[in-house]
Amino acid sequence: MNSIQLLPPKVVDQIAAGEVVERPASVIKELVENALDAGAKNIEVRLQEGGLRSMEVRDDGCGIAAEDLPLAVTSHATSKLRKPEDLDAIATMGFRGEALASVASVSRLLLTSKTAEASHASQIRVDFGRGQEVREVAGVQGTRVLVEDLFAELPGRRKFLKKAATELSHCRAWVERLALSHQGVGFRLFHQQRLLFEVQADEDLDRRCGAVFGSGLAERMVKIEERGTYLSLEARVGPPESARRDAGRVHLYLNGRWVRDARLLRAVREGVREFVESGHYPTLYLAMALPPERADVNVHPQKLEVRFRDSNLVFASLVKALRRGLAQAPWATRQVGELGSEAEAGGRMRSGSSSFSSSMGTASQVWERPLADSSGQAAMESQPDSAGPAEEDRTSLPFPPREQEGLGPILSVANTFLVREVPGGMEILDQHALHERVNLEELRREIRQGQVISQPLLIPALVDVGRQELALLLERSETFRRLGVEIEAFGETTLAIRAVPARLERLQADKLVMDLLDLAREHRQASPENLQEEALYRMACRGAVMAGDRLDEAALRGLLQRGAKLPQDRTCAHGRPVRVFLSLADLEKAFHRR
């Protein structure tokens, strides 16, 4: 593994050519990955002026032999790939053999390295691609790469760089990404001699999350671990209030490699949709492991995108694991950001691990039985509990007992928010969000019990639709029927609704039809189960009281009572919060009493 050779031309051709070095952060990424591939236990990154002036990466890995140094800075020279077949099972971070060479061609690079066997360290200098003789120098085992004046001779590239602070944050992001996924390796990041980030080699994932996301947040993150025969994953998900509009706090790893893939991100959003406001991404660490030959990472020059052989299986597993884990999340109520610190400290982490399939495999078994392409989906479907998002688990969850409902006055603010006293403080509820959640959970329960109570209409509601739309809806009529909605054609372009779910007293027929139509269009290929789930969300929302609807005292209490019995009432079906809790401590702080 350690000696370096030129790649056979065939391999060179198979590797997608691409620009590796874009900015200081890409240099840091490549160098740190090299260090990791060299088996380093401690990696130190030192930056000057955000890396624009200089970057240095030191490791205590295996080092490079003196005679290999000139090769190391040559294109497509690598110790990681030998023959074309190796590309199918990439287990190292780098593999193309272009990183060092690319960096060397656009900067002043000084590479110093010492192997265990060598009596002294060796050093080679390359100035913008112009290599010099290897020299003998003093040094310890490992490799030191110093990169200075990036793009200094390429003004065209240099002008695209941002100011130092921006480049620094990009560099830091890469160090954090790599630190999260490499337990057993210590990382230190310095900027202008100042220590910015540090994890020790022996720190576990939770500590690493603490270093990256902040310890307060890390403590409230939910643990998810799933071990399957084909796919295993481990995740830490931050509470709803830590969600952001951008995916900056989403860390996805495939076999240890940080990836950013649009389809994976979509699966993440799908998995957290009831917990995180729609349009937002959670704070997330998620590492997936699957046999290397089942995923292709060689589609993007920076190896950020991936292709899966069994993408449906992977995405479905991901969504399910997230939902299952989050269903057990201990965030009973949402805290108000600035004031929430008090309760945050009291938050505990609870493990949401559960077995993925009945034939539970251990970590070492993970790679043993890869499924054939065609059977992937089938295997997923045949698992006993694959129909819904872990419904069975929801009813018997260890939630903190909710206080007795129906006591104390309720104040309605703007006919939208309900305020009341609860043990330890006060609570503000959003009536629409609560009602929506109530509807969703109750409908789900009925469906699970195979018994949706339906209210046939005395006067069928007629809604005009197009000819094709009518056909589209009727195709799915059996699915809708299971939800308590009975539809049939009434002439060629009119749809008649014969029955609606009894509990949704406020349902408006035309809006329901528009929703169903949207769903049928959007999910043309979806299975009946998926379509049903989507329809549930819409109906729950449509059937709910709106913000601004005036509710009398009895209706308010009824709603709160129904809400109290729910297995999950933190967020509405769209992930917006239902309840905000202000503890006495929060209030005291707000009034400067402490």
Place this chain on the structure above:
Amino acid sequence: MHFCVDRIAFRDALQRVEMAIDRKPTRPILGGVLVQAQDDALILLATDLEIAVRYRIGDVQVEQSGWAVLPGKELVEVVKDVESETVSVQLQAEGRCRLEAGEDQCELVTMESSVGSDLDLKSLFPEVPVLPDQASAAVDKATFLQMVSSTRFATSRVQDSRFATEGVLFELNGSEMTLVGTDGRRLACIRREALETSGDKQRSVLLPKVLDQILRFGQDEAVEELQIYFLDSQVGFRIGNLESFGRVLDGEFPNYDNVIPKSTKHLIRAHREGLTKKLRLASHLTQDASSVVRLQISEDSMEVSAEHEGRGRASGSLEVDYGGNGITAQFNPNYLLDGLKVAHGEQVELHMEEASRPAKFVLGEDFTYVVMPLTHFP
């Protein structure tokens, strides 16, 4: 404008027009009450453009005739709280209006007034029709109010795109008046004779708010008769000194006649009070919107039961007059209780075809209430 009026009469009159004061006025003037003093009478008028209420107080000592639009909410509250037998109201210069009530005094800023204004009142305050001499129909007041309360409850709480079911259908055919309310799940229909009509056929959907207004205050007017006027896109009611106007709803109303079952396979007679009690008992277990009660009817008794997964089960039974084969149907108990609340007699009749067909309740003479039973899917 300067007048002196009995405080209680003034207060009550203001309460009657209060419902028409716009709470969130798009035009500020709609949040006001127009007060007009002339010929020993005071006329109050408010409108939110959906409904309008005009109230006339007679025997008022008018020193100087005139008019003013005063801030509605404030005027209502002030007259409620001042302490005296009479209130004297006088327009001041500079857009102020002075109220004197014994020791209490109040000055309200006028929104518009006849002092210092050359503008015509009509261009300032929305015009509300003056009722013609000839009414479209005259009815017994108690009868009509009962008709309204017997149908209003069944109207839809949400707007339907096709049908104007949030209102109550009013039909006048010869001397026969029919009122129908439905939300598509149940339907209430009541028919009565008018005392006198103009002979025109009428079919309009009435705004629920104007019906609520006359239900609330109609009883207080010391008259036996109520007049109904069909005007352009509005309907007006006159009950003594009270005149209420409401917009007529656009949109069709479902063909209610098709919905009311014509034949009866099972006829069950039950005591209204008894049935109500049993339904209430059972509905304690199904408070939420998924309410279902099961009516199990045998030869001479009816068992009313409800079950809830998380709470338990309740049932009660009552004697009924039936004599047929056993039949079972499920209903939303709230729908049944709503109907029984406004039933007229001691007895109610339940006409059924089969458990999945509409059930017809006869809750009084020419008062039918049709409820669609619930089913289970799949």
